[in-house]
Amino acid sequence: MTSARTRGPVRIVGAGLLGASIGLALQEKGVEVQLADASRAAVRLAADYGAGRPAADGDAPALVVVAVPPEAVAEIVARELEAFPDALVTDVASVKSGILAELTAAGADLARYVGSHPMAGRERGGAVSARADLFLGRPWVLAPHDGVAEAHLHAIEDLALDVGARPLRMDAARHDHGVALVSHVPQLVASLLAARLVDAPDAEVGLAGQGLRDTTRIAGSNPELWVQILGANAAAVAEILTAYRADLDRVIHALHDPERVGAPRTVAEALVAGNEGVARIPGKHGQDRRFATLLVTVPDEPGELGRLLTEIGEEGVNMEDLRLEHSPGAQVGFAEIAVLPEAAHRLAAALESRGWSLSEPGRNA
């Protein structure tokens, strides 16, 4: 157990998915966690799970994390700032500008408040879905307002690091526009797509496969929660949805007249732009555009793959990524090897001269 950066105790208000996950992760680090929630049952469940101990009178937290539903955040943050005058208070709500405005209007002690947002979640909420590793590698956005002490920001960054997240700082307006783009608009787009299935014949819905399942997965999310999130970020969401609708109109217009030369181009442009947009999303997503890919046929015999990798090493080429394709019952597999573009041509020639058979990588269909 590596020692914690956070100087506890930490009070977590809201024992749902995020609150309980933060508690589990901090407890693993040996930080004392005090759990509070309007629901005693929720506190008991989270405590049983190992997310902390129920809060008690006389608790003196150094840090309070408010993880309640969006509409309640500002009120609870103000309450906690008053209840614990020596504590630093943060919240984990997914929209930041409105909360700061509410706290300012309420005359809260903003010097001890830092708004933040861990970019993590699951399809299902509640402490039962909590995981100590929920935040691993995920961004944890700090949206500092003017005049917050650097020491306070460091304390929240330590909290983020303790749960395995990547802390970063972002202006609240920029953050809110960003989550509208990568989270709130996708939620509505997926919900509206899934809504098309409600009145569809069983025979048609029965044709659905993984593509539709992935595209609509987040449409299973909690409407009560999402009405609050979307209401809090309505302007940014509406702006992006309006641009989305303009593209949609062009596609529908083109489909109504498929003979027009312009039509296929219009639709094709949307599909090509989709390729480009997907390529910008961080994390593995098809091939990494920075590398060239060699496709080598590997006989399905012991040691053949090892021999290939050894010989690539002998050629002094650094392999950036390796992906294997092998079908049940096939006599051979394929090793997809990602290398720097400048090395690809030489390596291909060297491998062929060593007797390996290379092929063209397939295009996603």
Added chain:
Amino acid sequence: MTSARTRGPVRIVGAGLLGASIGLALQEKGVEVQLADASRAAVRLAADYGAGRPAADGDAPALVVVAVPPEAVAEIVARELEAFPDALVTDVASVKSGILAELTAAGADLARYVGSHPMAGRERGGAVSARADLFLGRPWVLAPHDGVAEAHLHAIEDLALDVGARPLRMDAARHDHGVALVSHVPQLVASLLAARLVDAPDAEVGLAGQGLRDTTRIAGSNPELWVQILGANAAAVAEILTAYRADLDRVIHALHDPERVGAPRTVAEALVAGNEGVARIPGKHGQDRRFATLLVTVPDEPGELGRLLTEIGEEGVNMEDLRLEHSPGAQVGFAEIAVLPEAAHRLAAALESRGWSLSEPGRNA
């Protein structure tokens, strides 16, 4: 190796993802497969992979499977019907009405043609992505036109069964509307969403997580192929997209005036409809609505889960599904047990009287 229903030899025209996967699956069954493709390299790759042998002069296939790009299908089907006057010919294109119309106009021998569509694919195409198990459990739609002999339909159904698919029959128009709903419209919706990312600041795109990745995954698909598919099914796709746009307009209107009482309701309705739509998609997708779920806390000790399942059996309750939740480092896990609603209450009481602690299942957030 179970014996094949298909009376080969089978000629496959088009050694891409679908053609090579059919070949791999048929070869596993011991069916002779002859591979043809405009690209010699594609045939060689598929043959190396074990999908069959290159086609040769004098081949006399009993069945021809045309698996070429959509725009070429009708022409190739007509050519194959002429080249092999004793063979039954099918195609695997994802839109059926237009091909039948083209073949009719060309005066092809429709008595030996059956249009079909295996509902399977992968993000990436080409023989390199082929898998013998690509069709396992997937629907393989037959779209028979009037006057096709029942024996011919059985032959295609045998082909589908030999590759592990579920053959079913559907009117071509119904099929084309169905794939527009579950495949073609989702493709455009995902592409248009991903297109919003093209000009977005890195800092905003950097906030993306699994939700956006899933929602846009199919936006990585091949534009050249999809322009052909969407062009061939333009009317059905445009009809569904137009209804989708009407819902989208209502949401955008509501977001522009979030104070209106109607506004949250409008947005909430879209989110609730999304829940209902997702629940209709076959395959595991959150909880199965037919069952009630009990959430039992299980101490993280050897034998505890086994004891729970034994005691459920002792209560004479049949467990429809079991899902486990356990966080790294947690002292307990949770067993989510799906049972018939009528049994849920009695089982909950029995388990609590046996000393188990039950909780409320979390709602997807």
